[in-house]
Amino acid sequence: MPDVMHAEMEMCAGSVSRRGAMIGAALSAFAFDRAVAQSQGLRIVAPFSAGTVIDAMARRLAEALSLHLPERPVVMNRDGASGTLAFAELAQSPADGSSVIFGAASPLVVHPHLRRDPKLDPADYRPVCQMFEQPLVLVVSRRLELRNVADLVELAKKRAGALKFGHYGLASATHIELLGFARTAGVEVIEVPYRAHGQLVADLASGALDAAISTPGTFDTGVIQPLMLIAGQPIALYPDLPTSASLGFPPALPVFGGVFARAGTSDETLARLARAFRAASEEPDFQATARRLGVLTIFGDGDAFARRIKEESLRVQALLGRLGLVSQ
Incomplete structure (x- = not known):
């Protein structure tokens, strides 16, 4: 039988040169350095298969990004192991911002508390920005x-x-x-x-x-x-559907996520990535796709995203303790 939830992506490497960065900045306020843009472009890895919410969002996001970058990013699906396969591969990619993951934060928030996996260390990643939340x-x-x-x-x-x-x-x-x-x-x-x-x-x-x-x-x-x-409250997609909170079930575990880069990526590159993704998240077509899929678009910079991941990880740890689950 099958295994996992949401889709992954990867990207090509390209070196960041001083001259390339200057050309990229001249092309666009949100552009990546020219060296990266002229390699194979930005690669966005969706940690789930085609047809999932993450896949649909990633592809609409790539279209929105093409309005703010020299060329359209490439979306790649890398599903498997509840999204952790994509993260494991990102940890082996160049730390130059040429490959990022667009997906849920679950591999960094939930997985470490359920299974000890030497291939997945939260320290190997840098949150670029939060982009969504979904019940x-x-x-x-x-x-x-x-x-x-x-x-x-x-x-x-x-x-x-x-x-x-x-x-x-x-x-x-x-x-x-x-x-x-x-x-x-x-x-x-x-x-x-x-x-x-x-x-x-x-x-x-x-x-x-x-x-x-x-x-x-x-x-x-x-x-x-x-x-x-x-969820704690209804959403526009299902305005009359009862919520778990109204039926007396435990507080919902939010599915939230965004963009992740490999640790070691420069602060300058992360800032350029965040600006580009923020601009893309405000495009009407991206917003419309999110509403259709019941996704809330919530943007947060890298620091805010990192804090959210840490806070939710502690909450999940406590929840798993109440459920009697321990790391293996």
Whole structure:
């Protein structure tokens, strides 16, 4: 069966020369140095497969960036291991800003507390900027003919240990939310990790999968029924859907993310990256795509993003402790 949640990318290397930087600055207030721009351009790695929210956002972001850079960035998907594969590869790329990840912060916020992985050290990365936040949603196959979360919990108790719940892989936010839901509801379910979002949706539609923790705006509500928004308040996409907070479930684990570069990238290059991504995030087409997918566009500079990652990591550590989970 599949495994993970959101898509990755990578980029080509290019050296940053003083002369190139001057030419780049002349081309645009947001331009990268000319040497990088004239190599293979900026490469944006999406840590999840095609069809996911991260993939759709990354590709719209690349289009928006093309309005502020000498040439359009290249988007590459690098899905696997709940997004950590993309981060592991970024750690081996040149520290020159030519390759970045656009994705959720989960590999740096959640993963270190669940599994000790020598290939993933948060110190190997520099947060460039936060760009988004997104709630999750509990969905079920319409073949179950359930009306609400109470019906789902009743069915899960009646068929103890038999219902199949999908998520996007170990240490993903969807995995943690599933564990929290099952613990709070007092039910036992079969966890099914997915690598490809499309397969998870297909299995829900066919009835091979009973329920899942997923991202909003990426499925046909005619065959897949959303039951609960995992958030503190409603969003425009599902204004009438009950929230986890209103139903008495634990505080939601926010899916937030943005752009990451390799540690060692110069402050000057990080600043240029942040300015370019901020400008792109304000483009109307990018904003429209975010709204359609139920994503909140929230920009924060590198320092603010780093603080958020640290704060949420501590909160996740406490949550996992309450769930009885420890690093392995």
